[in-house]
Amino acid sequence: MSFASIQQTAKEEWRQFEQYDRRRVLVGSATCGRAAGSQEVLRAFKKELITNNLLNQTDLYEVGCMGLCYAEVLVELRGTDGQRVLYQGVTPKDVSHLVESHLINNQIHKPLALAVVTSEFNGELPEFSELPFSKPQVRIVLRNCGIIDPTNVNHYIARGGYNGLARAVTLTQDQVIEEIKESGLRGRGGAGFPTGIKWAFARNVADEKKYVICNADEGDPGAFMDRSVLEGDPHAVLEGLVIAGYAIGANTGYVYCRAEYPLAVNRLTGAIAQMHEHGLLGQNIMGSGFSFEIHIKKGAGAFVCGEETSLMQSIEGKRAMPKPKPPFPAVSGLFGKPTNINNVETLAAVSAIMERGAAWYAGYGTEKSRGTKTFALAGKINRTGLIEVPLGTSLRTIIEEIGGGVPEGKKLKAVQTGGPSGGCIPDSFIESPVDYEHLAEVGSIMGSGGMIVIDEESCMVDMARYFLTFTENESCGKCAPCRMGTQHLLKILTDITEGRGEPSDLEKLRQIGATMRNGSLCGLGQTAANPVLTTLKYYEEEYLAHITDKKCPAGVCRDLIDFTIDVDQCTGCGACVLACPVNAIHGARKESHYIDKQMCIRCGSCRQACKFEAVLVI
Amino acid sequence: MSEILPMSLLPSLLAAYDRERENLIPLLQKMQESFHCLSPETVKAVADHLHLSENDVYGVATFYSQIRFIPPGRHHIRVCDGTACHVRGSDRILEAVEKSTGVQPGQTSEDGSFSVERVACFGSCALAPVMVVDDKVFGRMTGTATRKLIEGKE
Numbered sequence: 001m002s003f004a005s006i007q008q009t010a011k012e013e014w015r016q017f018e019q020y021d022r023r024r025v026l027v028g029s030a031t032c033g034r035a036a037g038s039q040e041v042l043r044a045f046k047k048e049l050i051t052n053n054l055l056n057q058t059d060l061y062e063v064g065c066m067g068l069c070y071a072e073v074l075v076e077l078r079g080t081d082g083q084r085v086l087y088q089g090v091t092p093k094d095v096s097h098l099v100e101s102h103l104i105n106n107q108i109h110k111p112l113a114l115a116v117v118t119s120e121f122n123g124e125l126p127e128f129s130e131l132p133f134s135k136p137q138v139r140i141v142l143r144n145c146g147i148i149d150p151t152n153v154n155h156y157i158a159r160g161g162y163n164g165l166a167r168a169v170t171l172t173q174d175q176v177i178e179e180i181k182e183s184g185l186r187g188r189g190g191a192g193f194p195t196g197i198k199w200a201f202a203r204n205v206a207d208e209k210k211y212v213i214c215n216a217d218e219g220d221p222g223a224f225m226d227r228s229v230l231e232g233d234p235h236a237v238l239e240g241l242v243i244a245g246y247a248i249g250a251n252t253g254y255v256y257c258r259a260e261y262p263l264a265v266n267r268l269t270g271a272i273a274q275m276h277e278h279g280l281l282g283q284n285i286m287g288s289g290f291s292f293e294i295h296i297k298k299g300a301g302a303f304v305c306g307e308e309t310s311l312m313q314s315i316e317g318k319r320a321m322p323k324p325k326p327p328f329p330a331v332s333g334l335f336g337k338p339t340n341i342n343n344v345e346t347l348a349a350v351s352a353i354m355e356r357g358a359a360w361y362a363g364y365g366t367e368k369s370r371g372t373k374t375f376a377l378a379g380k381i382n383r384t385g386l387i388e389v390p391l392g393t394s395l396r397t398i399i400e401e402i403g404g405g406v407p408e409g410k411k412l413k414a415v416q417t418g419g420p421s422g423g424c425i426p427d428s429f430i431e432s433p434v435d436y437e438h439l440a441e442v443g444s445i446m447g448s449g450g451m452i453v454i455d456e457e458s459c460m461v462d463m464a465r466y467f468l469t470f471t472e473n474e475s476c477g478k479c480a481p482c483r484m485g486t487q488h489l490l491k492i493l494t495d496i497t498e499g500r501g502e503p504s505d506l507e508k509l510r511q512i513g514a515t516m517r518n519g520s521l522c523g524l525g526q527t528a529a530n531p532v533l534t535t536l537k538y539y540e541e542e543y544l545a546h547i548t549d550k551k552c553p554a555g556v557c558r559d560l561i562d563f564t565i566d567v568d569q570c571t572g573c574g575a576c577v578l579a580c581p582v583n584a585i586h587g588a589r590k591e592s593h594y595i596d597k598q599m600c601i602r603c604g605s606c607r608q609a610c611k612f613e614a615v616l617v618i
Numbered sequence: 619m620s621e622i623l624p625m626s627l628l629p630s631l632l633a634a635y636d637r638e639r640e641n642l643i644p645l646l647q648k649m650q651e652s653f654h655c656l657s658p659e660t661v662k663a664v665a666d667h668l669h670l671s672e673n674d675v676y677g678v679a680t681f682y683s684q685i686r687f688i689p690p691g692r693h694h695i696r697v698c699d700g701t702a703c704h705v706r707g708s709d710r711i712l713e714a715v716e717k718s719t720g721v722q723p724g725q726t727s728e729d730g731s732f733s734v735e736r737v738a739c740f741g742s743c744a745l746a747p748v749m750v751v752d753d754k755v756f757g758r759m760t761g762t763a764t765r766k767l768i769e770g771k772e
Contacts, residue, residue, distance in 0.1 A: 031740075031741055031742065032741065032742050032743075032744060032745075034755070035740070035742040035745055035748070035755035035757060036742075036744075036745060036757065069743070069744030069745075070744050072744065219738070220739070221699070221700035221701045221702075221704075221738045221739035222700045222701035222702050222739060222743055223739070223741075224739075224741030224743065227741050259647070259684050260737070260739075260740070260741075261741075297643075297644075298643075298644070298647060299682075299684075300643050300646070300647065300682035300683075300684040300685060301682050301683035301684035301685075302681065302682050302683065303738070314643065315640065316639065316640060317638075317639040317640050317641065317642035317643055317678065318639075318642075318678060319677055319678055319681040320681065320682075376741075376743065378701070378702035378743035378744065378746065379701065379702050379705045379706070379743075379746075380705060380706075384702075384743055384744035385744065416701065419701065450701065452701045452702055452705065454705055458705050463704075463705075466701070466704050467701075470738065476681075578762070579760075579761070579762050581714065581717060581761060581762075581765065603710055603713060603761060604707070604710060605710065605760070605761045605762065608707070608710075608760060608761075609760075609762070
């Protein structure tokens with residue numbers, strides 16, 4: 001079947017999917033939705049539809065992540081009048097109300113309604129695209145997430161999918177590379193190297209066997225952008241990989257996916273089978289004479305595999321330890337052959353760029369940082385979620401408008417970007433545009449896109465210690481600066497947070513950090529000190545409070561704090577007594593309580609349980 | 619978790635994989651999935667199948683954190699310590715788990731009822747702090763809720 005006739009079929013199927021006179025239920029069922037209970041909600045819908053004899057007249061679909069993690073379980077309903085409404089925080093017991101009012105009576109169920117999806121029915125509810133969460137966003141990489149059924153290739157094709165590949169194979173390899181260069185796309189995995197230039201390196205090495213790899217080993221704690229794309233729109237990534245293969249002249253591609261993402265692996269496996277069925281993989285793709293195969297490799301739990309040379313060692317079945325560069329992978333990579341490796345988000349952008357053109361993509365972003373970037377917004381923020389904004393959007397827009405600010409009226413202290421390789425940006429930089437250059441200027445990095453919001457209740461020394469615990473554990477041990485550097489940094493930071501810090505420690509931290517940056521073999525070690533160095537740069541007084549006053553100003557480091565109960569605020573309700581795991585709180589009911597300091601383990605459970613803010617940290 | 623397969627199936631499981639080094643990690647994963655953890659016997663069988671030394675196979679197996687040599691408990695508890703969970707107090711959750719089960723991360727209790735693991739990130743950051751018990755996710759946990767949950771499993 002020709003691609004044109006495949007498109008025709010797909011468009012017809014999409015028209016039916018979008019057609020207005022049929023009831024439809026879309027349940028957001030990516031990993032985040034599932035964690036919030038989407039499978040139970042889905043079952044409840046099925047049961048309720050059967051009870052009301054509506055199952056035959058209703059389409060029930062699982063879709064990917066719309067990015068509104070804070071509102072999960074998220075359900076979009078369409079009644080027979082065509083009105084499409086997004087409902088948030090849906091639980092199985094809400095389902096009967098939703099079916100009755102929206103699907104049977106065409107009435108919006110107000111208590112859970114978040115927004116209308118289509119503007120033509122605009123009434124009392126805001127439009128989805130006008131919500132503060134959505135308005136500043138531009139969804140290119142996430143173009144289909146939460147909108148299409150990710151297990152159906154026809155949905156992807158109907159929305160322009162594989163047009164980019166169809167166009168690419170009519171161009172020469174160099175024309176494709178030129179197009180990517182012109183788009184200004186830079187690697188979205190962290191380092192930000194221009195993608196087109198990277199492709200040209202691998203293209204210009206002559207060899208009959210070459211490889212392209214999709215790096216889906218998303219290991220930064222607090223980052224889940226790649227997972228959402230793979231789960232919600234796997235074809236966007238795979239199409240990008242085939243285009244990359246065509247451009248550099250490779251016939252084999254690998255997707256190296258983190259083992260902790262079973263749903264993503266499932267979706268990829270299904271998508272690859274569909275590509276074969278439609279002639280989008282295999283021999284002579286779209287009659288172009290170009291042949292390509294994709295293999296999936298599951299990771300086995302090693303953060304260092306995010307580094308390209310380690311990842312290739314892992315595919316080869318070896319211990320994932322990095323190799324010195326040069327030779328660069330473009331010359332000698334997987335199995336010693338020229339290899340090009342790109343991140344998930346980069347490849348999802350590639351397919352969009354080939355479909356719509358370099359100029360369109362380059363129209364977003366800033367001069368040096370073109371296009372859009374996805375971020376996983378989490379931590380102390382009201383609207384946690386997965387977002388995509390043009391590069392150059394200010395931190396304030398991201399935190400305050402999209403994210404809705406810090407909860408419980410607390411004060412923003414810092415934003416952590418780039419995970420264990422990145423740094424903390426203090427609140428004073430809130431007007432900074434988020435792009436590669438400005439983040440580097442403040443000492444952090446773009447990284448893969450984790451963005452953790454930190455409020456006044458977090459201790460920056462503890463944050464640094466947290467990241468070093470992670471990198472010390474994940475250091476592969478091959479080179480000394482990283483192996484020993486992470487151990488020493490962690491020991492010093494642990495001493496400081498436990499009250500054994502000395503004034504000379506700060507200089508030691510700086511020196512070890514600089515040595516690691518200059519001397520480590522791969523990116524893991526070169527950047528592992530960043531969380532320490534940036535917090536030291538902006539929050540030195542907090543380090544000094546730990547070292548000289550033996551106090552933790554944020555009230556986090558247990559050896560440096562004590563809990564006490566404010567007798568004026570305490571109502572004697574007893575909530576803290578129940579919460580205390582070691583029975584250290586005493587006092588008669590309705591009278592103010594007290595904490596036995598000898599028994600107290602400073603876990604903070606009482607403070608969390610108290611509704612009157614009567615538990616104080618001193 | 620699926621049932622443990624009988625060891626007699628080992629040869630047929632191996633036979634599905636070509637004798638290429640590239641298949642080492644997929645094979646180790648298959649062994650773990652089938653027998654719940656690796657043993658000297660399975661390591662030797664994999665080494666023989668791929669014409670590698672046992673030493674080499676142990677080297678790779680111990681490098682990756684997913685590969686286990688101790689069987690998991692009847693209830694497998696994984697506590698997320700991703701950044702979002704950390705700033706929302708995951709250390710209190712881990713502490714409550716350790717206290718209630720008497721098991722440290724990476725260990726299985728003597729009676730085989732619990733095993734505990736600390737995981738870097740589940741990507742369910744919106745529900746932080748998160749723990750996963752027997753593949754079911756529990757979000758927005760507190761120390762008290764953790765203790766109650768575990769008591770219910772005993």
